[in-house]
Amino acid sequence: MAEFSGPEQVLEAARQAYAKGYRQMDAYSPFPVDGLAEAIGFRRTRLPLFVLVGGIVGALSGFFLQYYAAVISYPLNVGGRPFNSWPSFIPITFEATVLLAALCAVVGMLMRNGLPRPYHPVFNVQRFERVTRDKFFLCIEATDPLFDEKKTLKFLESLSPANVTTVDP
Amino acid sequence: MKRENTVDTVETAPLIGHGQTYGTITDKITADVLERKTPRGMLVGLAIAFVLTMVLFISIGWLMIKGVGIWGINIPVAWGFAIINLVWWIGIGHAGTLISAILLLLNQHWRNSINRFAEAMTLFAVGCAALFPLLHLGRPWVFYWIIPLPDTMALWPQFRSPLTWDVFAITTYFTVSFMFWFVGLVPDLATMRDTAKKKWMKIVYGVLAMGWRGSARHWHRYEMAYLLLAGLATPLVISVHSVISFDFSVSVLPGWHATIFPPYFVAGAIYSGFAMVLCLVIPVRKVYGLQDFVTDRHMDYMAKVMLATGLIVAYGYAMEAFFAWYSGNEFEKYMMFNRTQGPYGFIYWGLLLTNIAIPQLLWIGRIRKNMVWLFLISITINIGMWLERFVIVVTSLHRDFLPSSWDMYYPTIWDWATYIGTIGLFLCLMFLFIRLMPMISIFELRQLLPWRGK
Known part of the structure; x- marks a missing residue:
C-alpha cells in the first residue's frame, strides 16, 4: 500500500x-x-436502477394500499362518487414513492459497499x-x-x- | 462606483479562508468537538433551553391529564396555536433541505459549509412540528389510528383527507431528512473516529461510522446515492409544504380556499427557514470563530435568498387581497375586510411590517454585511412568518359564513408554554448537536480546496 x-x-x-x-x-x-x-x-454502479425499482414498487404499493382500503375493504358511498377517487390518492402515492426510493438509495449504497464493516x-x-x-x-x-x-x-x-x-x- | 466594488469583492471572495489545507480544516472542526472546552455561553444557553424543554414536558403532561381544553381552542377556532406552530416549524425545516438538496443539484458549492448545520436544523424543526398535530389529536396515545394498520376495528384512515396526507408527508419528510443528514455524516464520523484520542469516543464514533474507509469504489456509490437522495428530496420538500397548504385550501373557508396557497406556502417556508438558519449561524460562527468556513459571502447569499423569497411571499399577500376583491364574493370580501380592520387587524399590519416592510432593508449591501442587522432582520422575519400563520388560521376561522357562529380566540398560558417549550427543545437539540457532532461537513469542505486537474 x-x-x-x-x-x-x-x-x-x-x-x-x-x-x-x-x-x-x-x-x-x-x-x-x-x-x-x-x-x-x-x-x-447499478444503484440508480435499484432506486428506480424502489420508487416504482413504492408508487404501486402506495396506490394499492389506498385502492384496497377505499374500493375493496371498506367501500364508502359518499353521494354516489366513485370509490376509486384516484386524484385524492396521488399525494400519498407520491410520498410512498419518495420514501421507498430514498430507503433503497441508502440501504443499497450501504449494502453494495459492504458496510457496516467493523474490521478491514x-x-x-x-x-x-x-x-x-x-x-x-x-x-x-x-x-x-x-x-x-x-x-x-x-x-x-x-x-x-x-x-x-x-x-x- | 464604490458599491460596484464591494459587490465585486463579495462575488470573487473565496469560499474558504486563505491558508487552509486539508489538515487544518479537519483539525479545526474536529477540535471544536473533541478538544475545545465547552464555551461558557453555550452552557448558559443550554441551561436556559433545558428549562424551556422542561416547560414543554410539563405542559404536555398537563395536556395528557386535562385534555385540549387547557388551550384556548374551541368552536369555531378549533385549530389555534397547534396548527400555527406546526406550519411555522415545518416551514423553518424547509431551508435545510433546500440548502442541502436543491443547491447540491444546482452545483452551488457554497452550500458545503452550511448544509450539515441546516440539515440538523431541519431534523429538529420537523420533530418539533410533528409534536403539535399529535398533541392536538386530543387522545395522542391512539395516534396509530391515523396509520393504515390492520386492526380489529377493521377501520381505515380517510385517504381522501389532507390531514391523512399530512401524516404521510411529514413522516416521509422526517425519514428522508434523517437519512440525508446521516449519510452526509458518515465520512465525517470516520474522521472523528480517527482523530479522537479517548478510547470510548473512538468506539462511539467508530460504530456510527460503520467502518467507512474512504475507498474510491465506496465514494463512487456514495456520491451517486447522495445525488439521488438530493433529487428525491427536492420534489419531496415542495410536496410537504404543498400538502400542508392543502389542509387549508381543500376546505371551502374564505381565506383558505385559494389556488395560490401551495406555491406561496413553499416560498414562505424557505423564507422563514433561511431566517432561522441566519439566526443560528450568526452567533455560532462568532462563538466558534468559523469565519474562514462560513464567510461573509455565505451570509450575503443567504440574505439574498431571503429577499427573493420574501418578495414571492409579498406577491402572495397581494394576490390574496386582489382576488378577495376581484372574486366579487361577499364572504371573500368580508374576509379581507376582517383581516385588515377586524379585531385581529393589528396582527395583519404587524405581519406586513415584519415580513414585507422591514426585510426590504436587505436591498442595501452594507446591511447584508452587518451581522447585527442581519440577525435582527432574521428574528423579525421569524416573528413575521409566525404572525402570517396566525392570520391564516385564526382570522379565517373565527368569522366564517354565519355571524351566529362567530367567536374570538385567545391563547391561554398553556398555548404559550407549549409553543415556547418547543423552542427550548429545538435549541437544546441544536446545542447538543454542535457539541457532539462536526457541525460543518468536513469532507465537503475539503472538496472546496482547489487542486490541479479539476
Whole structure:
C-alpha cells in the first residue's frame, strides 16, 4: 500500500497501476476524487436502477394500499362518487414513492459497499488513520493475479509515494 | 462606483479562508468537538433551553391529564396555536433541505459549509412540528389510528383527507431528512473516529461510522446515492409544504380556499427557514470563530435568498387581497375586510411590517454585511412568518359564513408554554448537536480546496 499527499498523485499512480495490468486494487481518499474510481477500473454502479425499482414498487404499493382500503375493504358511498377517487390518492402515492426510493438509495449504497464493516485489513496500518484527514492511499491487493510481494512493492515505490507499507491480513 | 466594488469583492471572495489545507480544516472542526472546552455561553444557553424543554414536558403532561381544553381552542377556532406552530416549524425545516438538496443539484458549492448545520436544523424543526398535530389529536396515545394498520376495528384512515396526507408527508419528510443528514455524516464520523484520542469516543464514533474507509469504489456509490437522495428530496420538500397548504385550501373557508396557497406556502417556508438558519449561524460562527468556513459571502447569499423569497411571499399577500376583491364574493370580501380592520387587524399590519416592510432593508449591501442587522432582520422575519400563520388560521376561522357562529380566540398560558417549550427543545437539540457532532461537513469542505486537474 502506497501513501500519497495529494489527489493528483494518487490519481496518476492509480492510472499507472491500471496500465501495468493490476486489477485487484483500491484507492482511498479523504474526499471523493473525480475519476479515481474509473482509474482503478470501476465502471459503473447499478444503484440508480435499484432506486428506480424502489420508487416504482413504492408508487404501486402506495396506490394499492389506498385502492384496497377505499374500493375493496371498506367501500364508502359518499353521494354516489366513485370509490376509486384516484386524484385524492396521488399525494400519498407520491410520498410512498419518495420514501421507498430514498430507503433503497441508502440501504443499497450501504449494502453494495459492504458496510457496516467493523474490521478491514487496511485498518492495521497505523498511518492509514490519516486517510480521513489529508492523505491518499493506493492499495494493490494480494488476490491480484499479477501480485508478487517484491515486484509489487518495487512498482509502488517507483510511483514516488510518500510511504509504502505492506498490509497484514 | 464604490458599491460596484464591494459587490465585486463579495462575488470573487473565496469560499474558504486563505491558508487552509486539508489538515487544518479537519483539525479545526474536529477540535471544536473533541478538544475545545465547552464555551461558557453555550452552557448558559443550554441551561436556559433545558428549562424551556422542561416547560414543554410539563405542559404536555398537563395536556395528557386535562385534555385540549387547557388551550384556548374551541368552536369555531378549533385549530389555534397547534396548527400555527406546526406550519411555522415545518416551514423553518424547509431551508435545510433546500440548502442541502436543491443547491447540491444546482452545483452551488457554497452550500458545503452550511448544509450539515441546516440539515440538523431541519431534523429538529420537523420533530418539533410533528409534536403539535399529535398533541392536538386530543387522545395522542391512539395516534396509530391515523396509520393504515390492520386492526380489529377493521377501520381505515380517510385517504381522501389532507390531514391523512399530512401524516404521510411529514413522516416521509422526517425519514428522508434523517437519512440525508446521516449519510452526509458518515465520512465525517470516520474522521472523528480517527482523530479522537479517548478510547470510548473512538468506539462511539467508530460504530456510527460503520467502518467507512474512504475507498474510491465506496465514494463512487456514495456520491451517486447522495445525488439521488438530493433529487428525491427536492420534489419531496415542495410536496410537504404543498400538502400542508392543502389542509387549508381543500376546505371551502374564505381565506383558505385559494389556488395560490401551495406555491406561496413553499416560498414562505424557505423564507422563514433561511431566517432561522441566519439566526443560528450568526452567533455560532462568532462563538466558534468559523469565519474562514462560513464567510461573509455565505451570509450575503443567504440574505439574498431571503429577499427573493420574501418578495414571492409579498406577491402572495397581494394576490390574496386582489382576488378577495376581484372574486366579487361577499364572504371573500368580508374576509379581507376582517383581516385588515377586524379585531385581529393589528396582527395583519404587524405581519406586513415584519415580513414585507422591514426585510426590504436587505436591498442595501452594507446591511447584508452587518451581522447585527442581519440577525435582527432574521428574528423579525421569524416573528413575521409566525404572525402570517396566525392570520391564516385564526382570522379565517373565527368569522366564517354565519355571524351566529362567530367567536374570538385567545391563547391561554398553556398555548404559550407549549409553543415556547418547543423552542427550548429545538435549541437544546441544536446545542447538543454542535457539541457532539462536526457541525460543518468536513469532507465537503475539503472538496472546496482547489487542486490541479479539476
